Amino acid sequence: MTAPLLEVSNLMRSYGGGRRLFGTPPPVVHAINDVSFSIGEGETLGLVGESGSGKSTTGRAVLQLEKPDAGQVRFRGQELTGLTNKQLQAYRQDMQIIFQDPYSALNPRMKVGRFVGEPLVVHGIASGSELTDRVAALFDLVGLDPAFMSRYPHEFSGGQRQRINIARAIALEPAFIVADEPITALDVSIQAQIVNLFQDLQDELGLAFLFIAHDLSMVRYLCQRVAVMLRGRIVEIAPTEMIFADPRHPYTQSLLAAIPVPDPDRRKPHHTAFDVARNIPPREAPLVEVSPGHFVLEQNFFQV
Amino acid sequence: MAPLLDIRNLTVEFDTPGGTVQAVNDLSYTLEAGETLGIVGESGSGKSVHILALLGLLPQPPARIVSGQALFEGKDLMSLPDRALRDIRGGRIGMVFQDPMSSLNPVLTIGRQLREVLTRHTDLTGVALKRRMVELLDIVGIPHPEARLSQYPFEFSGGMRQRVMIAIGMACNPRLLIADEATTALDVTVQAQILDLVRQLKADFDMTVIWITHDMGVVAELADTIQVMYGGRIMERGPVRPVFRQPRSAYTWGLLKSLPHEGARTQKRLYQIPGAPPNMAALPPGDPFAPRNPFATDRCRREVPPLRDVGSEPGHQVAAWYDLPALLAADKEATP
Numbered sequence: 001m002t003a004p005l006l007e008v009s010n011l012m013r014s015y016g017g018g019r020r021l022f023g024t025p026p027p028v029v030h031a032i033n034d035v036s037f038s039i040g041e042g043e044t045l046g047l048v049g050e051s052g053s054g055k056s057t058t059g060r061a062v063l064q065l066e067k068p069d070a071g072q073v074r075f076r077g078q079e080l081t082g083l084t085n086k087q088l089q090a091y092r093q094d095m096q097i098i099f100q101d102p103y104s105a106l107n108p109r110m111k112v113g114r115f116v117g118e119p120l121v122v123h124g125i126a127s128g129s130e131l132t133d134r135v136a137a138l139f140d141l142v143g144l145d146p147a148f149m150s151r152y153p154h155e156f157s158g159g160q161r162q163r164i165n166i167a168r169a170i171a172l173e174p175a176f177i178v179a180d181e182p183i184t185a186l187d188v189s190i191q192a193q194i195v196n197l198f199q200d201l202q203d204e205l206g207l208a209f210l211f212i213a214h215d216l217s218m219v220r221y222l223c224q225r226v227a228v229m230l231r232g233r234i235v236e237i238a239p240t241e242m243i244f245a246d247p248r249h250p251y252t253q254s255l256l257a258a259i260p261v262p263d264p265d266r267r268k269p270h271h272t273a274f275d276v277a278r279n280i281p282p283r284e285a286p287l288v289e290v291s292p293g294h295f296v297l298e299q300n301f302f303q304v
Numbered sequence: 305m306a307p308l309l310d311i312r313n314l315t316v317e318f319d320t321p322g323g324t325v326q327a328v329n330d331l332s333y334t335l336e337a338g339e340t341l342g343i344v345g346e347s348g349s350g351k352s353v354h355i356l357a358l359l360g361l362l363p364q365p366p367a368r369i370v371s372g373q374a375l376f377e378g379k380d381l382m383s384l385p386d387r388a389l390r391d392i393r394g395g396r397i398g399m400v401f402q403d404p405m406s407s408l409n410p411v412l413t414i415g416r417q418l419r420e421v422l423t424r425h426t427d428l429t430g431v432a433l434k435r436r437m438v439e440l441l442d443i444v445g446i447p448h449p450e451a452r453l454s455q456y457p458f459e460f461s462g463g464m465r466q467r468v469m470i471a472i473g474m475a476c477n478p479r480l481l482i483a484d485e486a487t488t489a490l491d492v493t494v495q496a497q498i499l500d501l502v503r504q505l506k507a508d509f510d511m512t513v514i515w516i517t518h519d520m521g522v523v524a525e526l527a528d529t530i531q532v533m534y535g536g537r538i539m540e541r542g543p544v545r546p547v548f549r550q551p552r553s554a555y556t557w558g559l560l561k562s563l564p565h566e567g568a569r570t571q572k573r574l575y576q577i578p579g580a581p582p583n584m585a586a587l588p589p590g591d592p593f594a595p596r597n598p599f600a601t602d603r604c605r606r607e608v609p610p611l612r613d614v615g616s617e618p619g620h621q622v623a624a625w626y627d628l629p630a631l632l633a634a635d636k637e638a639t640p
Binding site: 050192217268 | 565
């Protein structure tokens, strides 16, 4: 078996604590706790969970946009956690991120052509007419008219803005992209367009994605595997259809039961509430493999 | 019996530097007492603006109410003086908006904000007032309601804050509860509980509900009637079953078709509605959806279609010049 593209092991990141000149130190919050997963070349891993579960922190810690407190991130076998910013620059070409809000990610005073081409300039890859040609090709690739290059962000709709962000993210021909809720802020009729674009880019460029989302029906469509997070821990990870057919962790079960079904004939009776406060995953509980590739956090950890 | 709410020929415009935005165009519909209406639409559909207009919450200028009536319990909200309208808002009509953090005052306790609504619209005082406040938080499923009354909004989670908003919205036993994207910002598990809660409240208090959302799943779970809006107009409207089973508007059809199927890993590509939402300052002359509609005819591009009855179920209406089921059947035959 070939080594995975990305291998994350025992990643930790906490906020708060430390010492203050005045007053008591803020409480320590373990934003992510002992998070491990891997992503193969060209694979899409979905990452779902409630707000505050640590999904975004995981995405940022993987890219070293935020230094993890402990744990390893190996990209093509190379350990990234100990590297300086200068050393990391080479890897930044291969790893990119797309954010939820397509407008605040753009610079309102920069023409979008320059915005998309900026990574090529920063990494000294292209300049002059070659740069213009490459940016035009990127616009084509994401379904935008290259004639729009000299316009400003406010002239575009939400879906077009997200296409601009995607064009910039793929400018350096990365192998891996963290997509942090990339369709949540878009109109419904536009979401399918952007999801299809992700699929096309994956087919054409062989990209791997960490797709952070709370829309489980989209995750089911787009991702080969899904990881479910609860309060900083991965409580279940498995191939997508296995998660949907046989959810084992009670949180995964309540998450799936809560998806509203667009069919009036299949209205659900009462939902049972999942009490997060009573079900905070124990910090030391291990992930147990229940069937090939399907891991669940051991639930009766304290009773065992 | 007269409907609870009867909106007639409502037209709202905004004056902007980029031209006149036609936000709501000759909108008419009725809502029966006890009915739950789910309104679906995306940005620029007029779904929120028309509600703000009839509640007197649109700043004028830039907004301009060009024409229209909104009869609520026989009174025209559009011609009511501000004072009378203030009595209705929060009283006979309760409202819940999308963002619970910006709708609540961060420096006042939850109890203070609940009390404000109750003293304005009811005669409750003293012990009875306190009892009612505790009861309200209890109804919406907030644990330890008595202790929670003296807490501030930041001490509540997002879902709990939205429950507080619902408690405030229904504090005075409204005849009509209007919720605008009330669960959009919430986690799906919390959303499911809120939807359960609204269903329960409907059953217990015979409430009439307008639920504005962009999520077809939420409408299917909650509504009796669905109303699909686009470009400030109603594209389709009717009881949820026939509309979901056999949509008559190409827009409704596109919205439903673009959702991923269940067991979707076998699905190669999602159906996508082409194009982008309309520029409301430069709407096309005919059917606003025509530029994105693969089934559009010349007439669609020229002339606005009126809302007309379709199908066998009473109340199912569509604004379209074309016959969608026939076109889809012909399409199927052409590409087996």
